[in-house]
Amino acid sequence: MEFSVLLITILFVNLFQVTVPFIVKRTVVFGVTIPYEQAKHPKVVYFKRLYALITFIIGVTLTIGFLLSFQENEKFVLAGVTIPLVIIVTGLSLYFYFHYKMIKLKQSQDWYKEIKQVHFADLAIRAKDEMLASIVHFIPTIITISIAILSIKLYDQLPSQIPTHWGPDGQPDAFSDKSWMSVVSFPGILLLLQLMFFGINVFTKRSGIKINAGNVTSSQIRQLRLRKYSSWFLFVINILMTLLFTFIQLNLLYENIFSVSLMMLMPLFFMVTILAGALGLAIKVGRVDSDFEGKFEINSSSNVDGIDEDQYWKGGLIYFNRNDPSIFVEKRFGIGWTMNFAHPIGYFVIIIPIVLILIVAFLN
Numbered sequence: 001m002e003f004s005v006l007l008i009t010i011l012f013v014n015l016f017q018v019t020v021p022f023i024v025k026r027t028v029v030f031g032v033t034i035p036y037e038q039a040k041h042p043k044v045v046y047f048k049r050l051y052a053l054i055t056f057i058i059g060v061t062l063t064i065g066f067l068l069s070f071q072e073n074e075k076f077v078l079a080g081v082t083i084p085l086v087i088i089v090t091g092l093s094l095y096f097y098f099h100y101k102m103i104k105l106k107q108s109q110d111w112y113k114e115i116k117q118v119h120f121a122d123l124a125i126r127a128k129d130e131m132l133a134s135i136v137h138f139i140p141t142i143i144t145i146s147i148a149i150l151s152i153k154l155y156d157q158l159p160s161q162i163p164t165h166w167g168p169d170g171q172p173d174a175f176s177d178k179s180w181m182s183v184v185s186f187p188g189i190l191l192l193l194q195l196m197f198f199g200i201n202v203f204t205k206r207s208g209i210k211i212n213a214g215n216v217t218s219s220q221i222r223q224l225r226l227r228k229y230s231s232w233f234l235f236v237i238n239i240l241m242t243l244l245f246t247f248i249q250l251n252l253l254y255e256n257i258f259s260v261s262l263m264m265l266m267p268l269f270f271m272v273t274i275l276a277g278a279l280g281l282a283i284k285v286g287r288v289d290s291d292f293e294g295k296f297e298i299n300s301s302s303n304v305d306g307i308d309e310d311q312y313w314k315g316g317l318i319y320f321n322r323n324d325p326s327i328f329v330e331k332r333f334g335i336g337w338t339m340n341f342a343h344p345i346g347y348f349v350i351i352i353p354i355v356l357i358l359i360v361a362f363l364n
Contacts, residue, residue: 005268006080010066012275013084014059016282017091020334021048023286025222026293027212030095031316031332032102033308035111036214039291043105047098048291055091062086095333099316117307120213128224131205131231137198140242144194147249148187154253155183163252185360186252190245192353192360197238199349201231203327204337210330214305218289223330226285230336233281237274244270282335 021030026039030047038044062083069079161175162182176182204227212219247266251258258266286292312321316332320342327346328337339346 003080005271006077007063007066008272008275010059010063010080010083010087012279013087014056014063015279016334017055017059017087018052019282019286020091021051022291023282023335024333025212025219025289025330026291027214027306028316028332030098030102031313032099032106033306033310034102034106035115035305036212037305038109038111041105041109044102047101051094051098054094055087058090059087096315112305112308115303115305118213118304119307120211120216122209122211122216122220125209125211125220125224129205129209130224130228132201132235134198134201134205136235137194137201137238140238141191141194143242143246144187144190147246148184148191151183151187151249151253155180158183158253159255181360181363183252186245186249189357189360190242192357193241194238196349196353197234199353200328200337201234203345203349204231207326207328207337208324210306212289212306215289218293222285222289225288226330226335229281229284233277236277240270240273285335 027034027036029039029044030051034041034044066079066083155178158178160178162178163175209223209227210219211223244266247258251263309321310316312324313319313332317338319329319338319340321340322342324340324342327340327343327349329340330336331338339350
């Protein structure tokens with residue numbers, strides 16, 4: 001079971017690293033803005049393919065190494081945990097290399113010299129937005145609060161040692177002394193996560209819908225799909241997290257209520273569902289206004305394009321723009337959203353809940 005979990009994770013990370021240059025927006029290559037009509041420039045295409053080839057070779061080599069390590073239990077577990085991190089760090093290192101190469105290419109070609117950069121606004125597009133209402137993220141909190149109340153009522157009946165971690169065999173392998181903190185920590189962490197999901201959805205829904213003037217139709221579709229499917233993906237994560245934490249808490253309150261096999265299968269189901277959802281999100285969004293789209297449409301006026309916002313992106317990954325009221329914006333490398341670090345609201349939505357969760361976990 002543990003081998004399957006680790007192998008699925010490695011394969012998913014491999015697949016994502018290889019395909020990511022081809023599913024981001026055409027006008028953003030390794031975090032660098034380029035005019036729409038330059039998306040087929042030979043060097044741009046070459047950089048993407050070279051990145052994919054290198055990450056593919058490294059990923060396949062490491063995966064083979066993981067399969068060979070299966071004979072020795074301790075080694076394959078260590079390899080399975082380490083390999084995804086190595087693939088991610090390698091991909092990030094290659095990203096920064098090609099980010100630098102793209103900056104140099106853009107400067108040498110002076111692509112925006114003859115292009116008029118404009119903001120494109122569609123006042124009617126909000127009516128087409130199909131993001132989930134943020135209130136739906138409060139639905140799972142009913143379960144969380146109920147479990148917390150039940151935990152408090154059963155406090156006196158619980159043993160003096162409270163399990164805090166379960167091993168791959170489905171059995172608890174770490175304990176802490178019974179206290180109010182140890183008993184209600186799981187519902188408390190879950191409630192913080194649910195509030196964070198609510199905040200993310202609220203401010204993502206309020207974020208600007210940025211349309212590229214170089215390719216209006218495709219960029220409109222991409223933005224609407226990103227907003228719709230990412231909101232659904234966030235809600236699915238919320239539901240799954242609630243089920244998983246509730247499952248663990250009930251097993252804590254009622255010893256041996258679930259079988260060992262179910263204890264082993266539940267985390268696997270959770271992980272596979274999340275990875276499948278992430279893959280579905282990448283396909284739904286990444287196939288539009290990207291290399292996977294197939295068609296390549298140039299507007300009638302090819303000397304007009306979207307605004308070059310490179311100055312607001314640090315390394316093409318960190319967005320810092322005080323002039324943009326959006327708290328969350330589309331990532332430049334990958335699928336999904338990232339925070340506008342120029343606005344303190346984002347820190348309250350993301351950073352503070354994470355810090356509180358870490359404090360609760362540390363004190364437990």
